[in-house]
Amino acid sequence: MPRGRKKDTRTSQEKLTDLLSEIERQETLLRELKAKKRALEKSIEDEKKEALFRKIEASGKTIEELLSAL
Numbered sequence: 609m610p611r612g613r614k615k616d617t618r619t620s621q622e623k624l625t626d627l628l629s630e631i632e633r634q635e636t637l638l639r640e641l642k643a644k645k646r647a648l649e650k651s652i653e654d655e656k657k658e659a660l661f662r663k664i665e666a667s668g669k670t671i672e673e674l675l676s677a678l
Contacts, residue, residue, distance in 0.1 A: 618626070664674060 616623075664671060667674070
């Protein structure tokens, strides 16, 4: 038979302190995730640039020739 929920015996001030601590932890986690996101986006951008540069080199034309064609 279920025993029911355990009562929270913390005061309102303790609950608020715990909540503020959890908010800070989550904000830190969010900052870390955003930094990882930026790093991955930069990596993707670098890969695209590298692929474009390889195609330009494979074409045998100079960058100036390709720019003038645009």
